[in-house]
Amino acid sequence: MYQSLLHKSIITAVLAGKKILEVYNTNFEIEYKDDKSPVTLADKLASDIIIRELQSFNIPFLSEEGIHDSFETRKQWDRLWIVDPLDGTKEFIKRNGEFTVNIALVKDNVPELGVIYSPVFKDIYFAAKGIGAFKIDREKFIELADNIQAYSLEKILHCAQKLPIIINRNNYVVVASRSHMSTETYQHIEKLKLAHNNVQIVTTGSSIKMCWVAEGIADEYPRFGPTMEWDTAAGQAILQEADAGLIDFETKLPMKYNREILLNNWFIAKRS
Numbered sequence: 001m002y003q004s005l006l007h008k009s010i011i012t013a014v015l016a017g018k019k020i021l022e023v024y025n026t027n028f029e030i031e032y033k034d035d036k037s038p039v040t041l042a043d044k045l046a047s048d049i050i051i052r053e054l055q056s057f058n059i060p061f062l063s064e065e066g067i068h069d070s071f072e073t074r075k076q077w078d079r080l081w082i083v084d085p086l087d088g089t090k091e092f093i094k095r096n097g098e099f100t101v102n103i104a105l106v107k108d109n110v111p112e113l114g115v116i117y118s119p120v121f122k123d124i125y126f127a128a129k130g131i132g133a134f135k136i137d138r139e140k141f142i143e144l145a146d147n148i149q150a151y152s153l154e155k156i157l158h159c160a161q162k163l164p165i166i167i168n169r170n171n172y173v174v175v176a177s178r179s180h181m182s183t184e185t186y187q188h189i190e191k192l193k194l195a196h197n198n199v200q201i202v203t204t205g206s207s208i209k210m211c212w213v214a215e216g217i218a219d220e221y222p223r224f225g226p227t228m229e230w231d232t233a234a235g236q237a238i239l240q241e242a243d244a245g246l247i248d249f250e251t252k253l254p255m256k257y258n259r260e261i262l263l264n265n266w267f268i269a270k271r272s
Contacts, residue, residue, distance in 0.1 A: 002113050002128035005057065005105060007153040009115045010126055012053040013101045014148045016046040017119030020086055020101070024120075030093060038089050039065070046085035046101060054081055059105070062258065064230045071260040079107050080258055084230035087116075088206030097121055098205030104233035109256040114237030116207045125163070125211040125238050133214055133241035134160035163242035164271070166216035172196035175209045175218040177225070184224035184266075192220075210235030213269045214242035220270040224249070227264045229257050235269065244271045 023042035031039050047065035054061075062068065063083040074080070081103065086092060088099030097120035105113035105128075112129040122141050127133035136144070140159045144151055174189055193199045202218065210232070212218040236246040236255055248255045249266035 001130060002105075003131070003153055006113055006115075006126060006128040006131060007156070008054065008057075009103045009105070009113060010117075010124065010153075010156060011148050012050055013103050013115045013117040013124070014145055015053060016049045016085060016101045017117050017145075019045045019049055020092075020099075021119050024092065024095070038093060040086070040089065040092065042092065043086040043089060047083070050081075050083050050085055050101075050103065054103075062229065062262075064228065068262070074258055075260075077258065079105065082106050082111070082230050082233040082257060084207075084228075084234075087231060091205035096205065098208065100206045100208060102207050102230060102234040104230075104237055104257075106233060106257045109258055110254070111233045111237035111240070111257060114234035116211055116234050116238065118206075118208060123208075123211075125214065126160075127163075127214075127238040127241035129237075129241065131241075133163040133238050135163055135165065135211070135215055136160045163214050163238070164216035164244075169216075171198040171200050173200045173202060173218040175212050175221045176201060176203050177205070177209065177223065182225045185222055188222050188224065207231065207235045210239055210246065210269045213244050213271060214238045216271070220268055222266075222268045224266045227267075229259070229262045229264060232264060232267070233257055239269055244269065246270075 020042045028040050043065050047063055059079050060077050061081045065085055084102040087102045091098040101117045103115045104111045115126040117124045122138035124141055125135050136159050209221045213221050239246050246255050246267055246269045
């Protein structure tokens, strides 16, 4: 059901990543939105590419960089793309490489397809309902990335590893945000230290944190701070197909999408 959508989404994420790197390697300017969050030319150009490449499916978009339709309009949609063309703009500005392209397809408020691509590190994670969750690491993906449009989904899957990859560890790993650690997150980690032996904390930027949980590098990612739907939809789709999940801290249920309020509640991404 999702083969063609997943194939096109993978190609689109890589094309957007290439455009992002073109800007990354220049002395780019930084603008600020009304909410004081930064935005660059890379965010805008990547958004344009994603919309151009995926619009043939006639599925509406909810993108961080786009104009958001009213909830009265959006609630009529049974499917939509939820996109963050450049997740981790602060990390992009710092030039530490820890940013991603996020593409998700949501059906009836549930993310059922997700692609997360790291343009600098060349790691790509992707998943779709009925197909599974996968990662292609940088050594293999470098060969594909330069000519991604020439490869079928079957060839791409042949190069991929099914998630989770790492399943046996003797430590409990918590992955946290490099730029958005909150007091509540520190408190949660202290509680985990009482419940688990050998708790290890690792930090990184962007949606890669959810990918590390899906891969098995980490056991959980607590986020007790503000995020938006486009920050988590793709990651949740990957988690769900990798024996993990993303739980809304208030409802205690998997996060729902295309809500009237696009600001997420706190959440915990965790292995089952």
